[in-house]
Each structure stands twice: as C-alpha cells, then as structure tokens.
Amino acid sequence: MAPAVVLVGVMGAGKTTVGAALAERLGVPFADTDTIIEERAGKPIPEIFVDDGEAAFREQERAVVAECVETFPGVLALGGGAILDDGTRQRLTEQTVVFLTVELGDAIKRVGLGAGRPLLAINPRATLRHLMEQRRPLYLEVATHVIATDGREPADLAAEIAALL
Ligand SMILES: Nc1ncnc2c1ncn2[C@@H]1O[C@H](COP(=O)(O)OP(=O)(O)OP(=O)(O)O)[C@@H](O)[C@H]1O
C-alpha cells in the first residue's frame, strides 16, 4: 500500500505540522521519517549526527523512506534532505507528492536558531538559504503539487491539500 500523499520541502516548510493536520482531516495515519529514524535509533537526530555521522543518517533515511513508500497507507512527511538521494527521488516519481514552499524569512522565524536541526547549528540563515537554492530543483523534480505556505495557517494548508487529492 502506498501513501495517500508524501510531503517534501526544506526545514521549516511545515511538513510535520501540516502533515499531522492533513492526516487528521483525512482520517488516515500520519508518519514522519525523522520520527521513525529517531525511534529506531533510540536517540534524537542531533545525537545521530554527532555519534554516527550524517552519512549514516542518510543511509537510514533512504531505507525508512523506501519502506514507508512501499507500505505506509497515510500521510507521510519526509525529512528535508531525503530528496538528496537519487533512489528516493526515483521512488517518489510514482507517488502523489506535495512540495511545501516557504520564503527564507518565514522559514527562519519558524525554525528559530535551528534547535534540533543539526545542519542549522552554525549560521542558520545562510545555511538555510543555501539548502533552499540547492534543493529546490530536486523538490520540483518529484512534486505533483507545489503549495506556498507563507502567511498561511497549517489547518488552511491541510484543507487545500485535502481538496487536491
Ligand atoms: N504554516 C505555518 N505557519 C506558521 N508556523 C508554522 C507553519 N507550519 C509550521 N509552522 C511552525 O514552524 C515550525 C517548523 O514546522 P515543522 O516542524 O512542521 O517543519 P518541517 O518542514 O517538518 O521541518 P523539518 O524538515 O526540520 O522536519 C514549527 O514550530 C511549526 O509550528
């Protein structure tokens, strides 16, 4: 069974927040690959990065995304960097994927100083700007729908996505 919808976008786009609201609205389960990885590792993402390294996290992320795309029947939120993997992007081309976009200013307000997001530990604004520029083409490559989230409430975004499905 494939997911009803997969949410992608940079850190702060609202994948987790909007995804949970959407799942509730649709009456289906919600899963977040970051949460699954943390549960399996028994530690939060910043600790996985420190103890095991980003490459090990990406390896785990690739496996968890593959498993969820095969078997998870609800709303699936991906980690912001999951689309860096070629195999993951290939898998996503067969799914309904919503790319949540956010402008840098709103994203920075949402993620604050990047707590819990190891890639934003140093110079969050410049780093996030760079990640957005680098990844935008990759999100667009897999997106079925693109939705701008700036200045909009998660519940309102969930209603729009539900209407698209
Ligand atoms: N549309 C929105 N308007 C205002 N705040 C929002 C909106 N969407 C999310 N937020 C807030 O922004 C923060 C980041 O949201 P969220 O964790 O859902 O992002 P994410 O895309 O899942 O990020 P990550 O890739 O790091 O997991 C949260 O504090 C959330 O409450």
Ligand SMILES: O=C(O)C1=C[C@@H](O)[C@@H](O)[C@H](O)C1
């Ligand atoms: O954008 C990224 O590369 C990341 C986003 C988060 O969802 C986590 O998956 C992790 O902090 C890495």
Ligand SMILES: [Mg+2]
């Ligand atoms: Mg998230």
